[in-house]
Amino acid sequence: MRSQSDIAVFVEVVARGSFTAAAASLEMSKAAVSKTVAQLEKRLGSRLLHRTTRRLTLTEAGSALFDGAGAALEQIAAAEDAVIELAGEPRGRLKVTAPIYFGAALLVPTFGRFLQRYPNVELDLDLDNRIVDLVAGGFDLAIRITTLTSSSLVARRLADVSLVTVASPRYLRSAGTPTRPMDLRDHQCLLYTLDRTPNEWHYQDSRGEPISVPTKGGLRCNNDEALKEAALHGLGIARFPILFVNDVIATGRMVPLLSEFEPPPSAICAVFPSRRNLAPKVRVFVDFLAESLSQKKS
Numbered sequence: 001m002r003s004q005s006d007i008a009v010f011v012e013v014v015a016r017g018s019f020t021a022a023a024a025s026l027e028m029s030k031a032a033v034s035k036t037v038a039q040l041e042k043r044l045g046s047r048l049l050h051r052t053t054r055r056l057t058l059t060e061a062g063s064a065l066f067d068g069a070g071a072a073l074e075q076i077a078a079a080e081d082a083v084i085e086l087a088g089e090p091r092g093r094l095k096v097t098a099p100i101y102f103g104a105a106l107l108v109p110t111f112g113r114f115l116q117r118y119p120n121v122e123l124d125l126d127l128d129n130r131i132v133d134l135v136a137g138g139f140d141l142a143i144r145i146t147t148l149t150s151s152s153l154v155a156r157r158l159a160d161v162s163l164v165t166v167a168s169p170r171y172l173r174s175a176g177t178p179t180r181p182m183d184l185r186d187h188q189c190l191l192y193t194l195d196r197t198p199n200e201w202h203y204q205d206s207r208g209e210p211i212s213v214p215t216k217g218g219l220r221c222n223n224d225e226a227l228k229e230a231a232l233h234g235l236g237i238a239r240f241p242i243l244f245v246n247d248v249i250a251t252g253r254m255v256p257l258l259s260e261f262e263p264p265p266s267a268i269c270a271v272f273p274s275r276r277n278l279a280p281k282v283r284v285f286v287d288f289l290a291e292s293l294s295q296k297k298s
Contacts, residue, residue, distance in 0.1 A: 005036075006036050006037070006039060006040040006043070007040065007065070007069045007073075008069075008073060009022065009026065009028075009033055009036045009037060009040075010036075010037050010040055010048060010062075010065065010066070010069070011066060011069050011070055011073055011136075011138075012025055012026055012138075013033060013037060013049070013056070014049075014056070014058065014062070014066050014136070015070075015133070015136045015137045015138065016137075017055075017056065018056060019033050019034050019037075019056075037049065044061070044065075046059070046061035046062075047059050047061065047062070048061055048062035048065060049062050066136075070135060070136050071135070073138070074135055074138070074273070077138065080092075089120060089280065090118045090120065090121050090279075090280040090281040090283075090284045090285075091118075091120035091121060091280075091281060092120075092121065092122065092279070092281055093121075093122045093123075093124055094121055094122065094123055094124065094140050094281045094282065094285055095124040095126070095137075095138055095139045095140050096123065096124065096125050096126070096139065096140065096141055096142070096143065096285070097125075097126040097127075097128060097132050097134070097137070097139050097141075097142045097143070098125065098126075098127060098142065098143035098144075099127070099128075099129050099143070099144070099145065100127045100128065100129055100194065100223075100224070101224040101225075101240075101241070101244060102143060102145070102241070102268075103125055103127040103143070104127060104225065105224070105225065105244050106243060106244070106292075106293070107125065107143070107289075108125070110288070110289075110292045111123060113288075113292075114285065114288050117284075117288070118281070118284060118285075121281045121284075121285070126139070129194045131144070134271070134272070134273045135273050139273070140272075140273075140279070140281070140282050141270050141271060141272050141273075141282055141285075141286065142270070142271045143158075143268065143269070143270060143271075143289070144268075144269050144271050145161060145241070145266045145267070145268055145269075146266060146267055146269055154271065154272045154273070155269040155270060155271045155272070156269060156270045156272075156286055156290075157267045157268070157269050158267075158268045158269060158270055158286070158289050158290045158293050159243075159267075159268045159290070159293040159294065160265040160266070160267055160268070161241045161242065161243055161265055161266055161267075161268050162241070162242045162262055162264075162265040162266075163239055163240070163241060163242065163262055163263070164239070164240060164241075164242040164245060164249070164256050164259070164262065165201075165237060165238075165239045165256065165257045165258045165259075165262070166231060166237070166238055166239070166240065166245055166248075166249065166254040166255060166256055166257060167231060167236070167237040167238070167254065167255055167257060168231060168232055168233070168234045168253065168254055168255070169252070169253075169255060170233075170234035171188075171231075171234040171235070171236060171237070172255060174234070175187055175188070177255075177257065178237070178257055178258065179258075180258070180261075181201070181203040181211050181213045181258055181261050182211075182213060184201065184213050184215055184237065185213065185214060185215075185216075187217075187236065187237050188216075188217045188218055188219075188235065188236035188237065189201070189215040189216060189217040189236055189237050189238070190217055190219050190220075190221070190227045190230050190231055190235060190236045190237065190238040191215060191216075191217055191219070191220040191221070192220075192221065192222070192224055192227055192238075192239075193220050193221060193222045194222050198215075198220065199214060199215055199216070200212050200213065200214055200215060201213045201215050201239060202263060203258065203261040203262065203263065204261060204262075204263050205261070206260075210263075211261065217236050218235070218236070219235055219236065224240065224244065227240075228240065228244070228245065228248075231254065232248065232253055232254065237257065243293070268293060270286045270289065
């Protein structure tokens with residue numbers, strides 16, 4: 001019987017986008033991953049990947065193999081989950097993808113309680129602001145902040161989250177307090193570079209009409225924890241999901257601004273691959289998240 005482990009390695013390389021990332025995920029050396037894919041190409045008699053110094057692209061043969069093998073591996077994983085489910089206890093690896101700020105600030109601090117409650121579950125957290133392919137990446141679920149406009153999503157709403165514009169009392173004493181969105185043009189704004197439009201913040205007027213404000217500032221950063229610290233130290237005005245700064249607002253270290261102009265809240269959702277039945281580990285994790293977010297909000 002042919003071993004399918006080499007195909008699983010190939011699928012992981014494509015899903016992760018590089019040999020280096022796949023090696024880290026599979027806990028193999030980069031050389032071993034590269035050798036495995038090369039042996040698979042030799043066995044099949046076809047080149048599967050075009051390799052350059054910067055990126056990997058699929059050949060026609062590679063694309064056909066990835067499409068078929070990805071679905072097959074998913075079915076195998078689903079079968080394994082079904083067997084585990086017979087035991088009635090949540091167990092096994094739970095692979096989750098979430099936005100960077102949400103995962104680092106809100107998920108990770110709760111994991112200790114979850115793992116204590118479910119010691120046979122192993123969490124594999126992938127933080128990425130991109131919308132990843134859950135099936136191709138082998139994810140059990142994704143946490144996404146969305147308006148749920150697509151009816152094709154298999155999702156459960158966990159909580160609602162609003163954006164809030166904030167600054168420290170120190171900054172407001174020195175620079176003044178904006179009362180309208182357009183006032184931000186005269187202020188130092190702390191820009192989160194992973195936003196879709198870091199140089200433009202979006203609000204709405206009393207009629208619900210959109211307001212787009214060009215923003216500028218002396219600090220741009222791809223880490224929201226760093227921007228939070230910068231705002232606390234009076235470097236400028238920042239914008240965050242309110243769950244991320246509730247604590248410092250409650251203690252008066254940050255002041256909310258322009259609240260009447262903020263757009264409607266978005267939904268924090270757990271999104272699932274449509275072709276996989278929910279295993280016990282997924283169900284209990286989603287229930288746990290809903291419980292934790294409810295406590296955080298209150």
